[in-house]
Structure formats: C-alpha cells, structure tokens
Amino acid sequence: MLNFSCIFLHKFAAMQTVLLSKPDLFSFKECLWFLDRNYDECLHRIDAEAITKAISLNGNPLVFTLEEDEKNILLKTENKASSSENMDELRRYVIDWMDMERNIEPFYELLKRDKKLSYMAKDFSGLRLIGIADLYETLCWCIIGQQINLSFAYKIKRRLVENYGRKLITSKGEFLLFPEPETMAGITEEKLKELQFSRQKANYIIYISKAFCEGRISQGKLSALKTTEERLELLTSLKGIGEWTANYALMKTLRDPDSVPYGDIGLLNALSNHQLIRDRKDKKNMEKLFRKFEGWKSYLVFYLWRSLASPSFQAK
DNA sequence: ATCCAGGGGTCAC
DNA sequence: GTGACCCATGGA
Numbered sequence: 001m002l003n004f005s006c007i008f009l010h011k012f013a014a015m016q017t018v019l020l021s022k023p024d025l026f027s028f029k030e031c032l033w034f035l036d037r038n039y040d041e042c043l044h045r046i047d048a049e050a051i052t053k054a055i056s057l058n059g060n061p062l063v064f065t066l067e068e069d070e071k072n073i074l075l076k077t078e079n080k081a082s083s084s085e086n087m088d089e090l091r092r093y094v095i096d097w098m099d100m101e102r103n104i105e106p107f108y109e110l111l112k113r114d115k116k117l118s119y120m121a122k123d124f125s126g127l128r129l130i131g132i133a134d135l136y137e138t139l140c141w142c143i144i145g146q147q148i149n150l151s152f153a154y155k156i157k158r159r160l161v162e163n164y165g166r167k168l169i170t171s172k173g174e175f176l177l178f179p180e181p182e183t184m185a186g187i188t189e190e191k192l193k194e195l196q197f198s199r200q201k202a203n204y205i206i207y208i209s210k211a212f213c214e215g216r217i218s219q220g221k222l223s224a225l226k227t228t229e230e231r232l233e234l235l236t237s238l239k240g241i242g243e244w245t246a247n248y249a250l251m252k253t254l255r256d257p258d259s260v261p262y263g264d265i266g267l268l269n270a271l272s273n274h275q276l277i278r279d280r281k282d283k284k285n286m287e288k289l290f291r292k293f294e295g296w297k298s299y300l301v302f303y304l305w306r307s308l309a310s311p312s313f314q315a316k
Numbered sequence: 317a318t319c320c321a322g323g324g325g326t327c328a329c
Numbered sequence: 330g331t332g333a334c335c336c337a338t339g340g341a
Contacts, residue, residue: 146323152339153322198337200324242324266322305322 018091020073025104027126028068034130037309039150042158042176054168054175055133057089061177063170064090073100078170099128099255107296111303114292116274120303123310129302132252135219136212137178139235142245143204144197159195160205181212204240211238223254231256251298258297260290270304273313 022028029049036046044053052065064077075094077087095101108121132138144160145153164179164187184205192202211217217238225231228250235246244263250256261267262283271277277285293300307313 142322143324145321147321147336148323148338149321149340152337155339196338200336204324240324244323248322261322264322265320269322308322 015076015078016087018075018087020075020091020094020100022068022071022073023100023103025108025126026098026100026128028066028073030124030127031098031130034127034306039154040158041154042161043178045173045175052172052175054177055090055093056166056177057086057093060086061166061168062086062090063168063172063175064094065172066094073098093133096255097131097133099131102128104128104299107293107299110293110296111300116276117300117303120307124303124306127303127306129251129255129299131255134178135217135222135249135253136181136208138249138253139208139241139245140178140184140205142248143201143208143240146201146245156196160192160197163195181209184209185213200240207239208241219253228256228258251301256298257295260297260301262286264301266305266308267301270307270313273307274304 032046032049032051035041035044035051044051046052050065050067052063054061054063056062062077064075067074067076073094075091077090111121112118132141140160141153141157144157161176161178164183166177168175168177187206187209189199189202189206192205193199197205208217215221217234222231222234225234231250231254232243232246235241235249236243241249244261247259247261248264251259251261268277268280271286271289272280276289290297290300
C-alpha cells in the first residue's frame with residue numbers, strides 16, 4: 001500500500017552553511033510562529049529555534065535547516081546541494097519562502113494610519129508572508145482545506161503525503177516530500193476515500209493532477225500571464241478551484257501583492273473582531289478597507305490571519 | 317445535540 | 330446573479 005520511495009542521503013558528506021543577512025523588519029521568530037501553530041504539519045519540523053524541511057530542486061531532493069544568529073539566517077544543508085548552482089537555488093528558495101527581499105516598511109506606514117490596525121506593526125513586527133513555492137502543492141492544500149477545520153485538514157494532508165510522497169531518510173530523521181502530480185493522476189477515487197477524503201475532494205485532486213500532467217496548468221504558464229484577471233481566469237477554469245482558492249494561490253505562490261481570498265472565514269472573523277465590518281456580507285466596508293492597502297492587500301490578509309491567534313481574539 | 321470549519325459545484329429560478 | 334443543497338469529518 002505504501003509506495004513511496006526512500007532516498008538515503010549520504011552520511012559523510014560535508015555540511016555547508018550559507019549566511020543570509022536579515023533585512024530590516026524581519027523576525028525569524030514571528031515567521032517560525034506561523035510555521036509552528038500546533039498543527040500536525042508533515043512538511044517541515046521545528047525544534048527549539050530551528051526549522052528543517054525537505055524540498056526537491058530540479059528533481060534533486062535535499063534537506064535543509066534554518067537557524068538564526070544576531071544578524072543572519074543560517075542556512076545549513078548536507079550534500080546534494082553542494083554544487084554552487086544548487087546552493088544558489090536553495091538560497092533563492094529560502095529567500096522567497098520567507099519573503100526576505102521585500103521592504104515591508106511601506107506596509108507598516110499604512111498600518112499605522114489605521115486606528116484599529118496600527119498595533120499590528122508593533123505586535124507582529126517582522127512577520128513575513130510565508131509562501132508555498134509549489135503551485136501544485138498549494139492547490140492540493142486548498143482543496144483539502146475547503147470547508148473543514150484545519151486540524152482535520154492537516155490530518156488528511158499527512159495521510160496523502162505519507163502514502164504518496166517521497167520519504168528522505170537522513171541523519172536528522174525522516175522528511176517527506178509532497179506527492180508529484182504524475183503519481184496522483186493515476187490514483188482512484190476509492191484510494192483517496194480510504195484516507196478520508198470526500199468524494200468531491202478526491203475527484204478534485206485527481207482532476208487537478210491530470211491537469212498538471214497534461215500541461216493545462218503549470219507554474220510557468222500561470223506566471224506568464226500578466227494580469228490578475230487572466231490568472232484568476234485560468235485557475236478558476238479548473239474544477240475545484242473557485243475564487244477563494246485562486247486568490248490564495250496567487251497570494252502564496254505567485255506572490256501577487258493584492259490578492260484577497262474574499263469569503264475566507266478566517267478573514268471575515270478577523271475583520272469582525274476588529275469591528276471593521278458589521279456582518280459577513282458587509283463587502284462594501286471590506287473593499288473600502290482594502291482599497292487603502294493598495295500594493296499590500298495580501299500582506300494585510302496575512303496579518304489579519306495572524307491576529308486570529310492573539311489572546312484577545314481567542315475566546316468566543 | 318447542533319453548528320460550523322481557511323469552499324466549490326450544481327441546479328433552480 | 331442569487332439562493333438552496335450537497336459534500337464528509339471533527340472540534341467546540
């Protein structure tokens with residue numbers, strides 16, 4: 001039943017460390033907070049103040065660890081990435097993942113202008129919009145997460161990854177890679193239902209996987225489209241991808257600065273918590289608010305999600 | 317027990 | 330274009 005392949009990384013390869021200097025308004029701890037929210041995340045591991053994750057660069061699997069010192073992020077990895085080209089790509093991956101190259105001060109200036117939101121610039125200082133590099137993974141994750149609570153979503157994501165993803169065995173333990181579309185395109189609805197996917201979710205996953213295999217959708221194809229409208233149109237032309245998922249993907253993977261997953265329940269709750277909208281259908285005030293954050297709408301969404309974990313908004 | 321979760325598709329009007 | 334209904338499970 002378990003058909004993943006195991007890859008043993010070379011034990012004696014030299015460890016390499018690359019230093020990424022921390023930009024202004026960057027907090028590794030805030031970023032780690034987001035990645036470690038008490039969910040059963042299977043695609044990275046956090047212990048103490050370090051995060052370890054497996055990725056595939058050009059089909060070349062590797063495991064890396066991030067830590068920080070006073071001024072730098074320490075990116076550590078063993079072999080497989082040892083060529084300077086691969087090392088550079090890994091560096092790019094991390095910078096993109098944590099959005100380290102963006103100057104977010106203009107966003108903070110906008111926050112400070114809003115009475116109800118200005119506290120975020122202080123309380124969440126240095127939090128970056130953590131991305132998901134792979135479009136296929138993003139879309140699958142969205143389908144999994146649709147209309148179920150997050151803890152259950154993480155649970156079935158783990159089952160999917162453990163059953164159909166590759167497993168890397170290293171000196172630091174085992175790490176998993178998200179499944180490939182080629183693998184999932186050949187799976188049946190019944191196999192996914194065994195993992196407690198609903199019939200709809202199972203079929204969406206299989207359908208999206210086939211779309212990737214046939215080239216009807218790809219990261220390159222999507223980013224080649226210039227306007228947001230064209231991108232949304234391509235994404236929502238696929239079954240299982242609606243407005244929410246399409247905007248989420250543009251925000252997390254394409255890093256569109258102004259994508260808002262309207263209708264997102266967490267977003268609505270956060271706006272309501274801050275008394276920025278009266279009810280969940282109050283789209284007018286929502287759009288009015290976001291208009292003030294032109295160029296930073298995606299960041300505002302991310303910070304509003306962050307606010308849901310603040311103690312003052314926890315109790316219901 | 318009942319309602320709601322980081323929605324989306326379908327169908328009726 | 331709007332609204333009702335279905336999906337499937339788990340947490341509160």
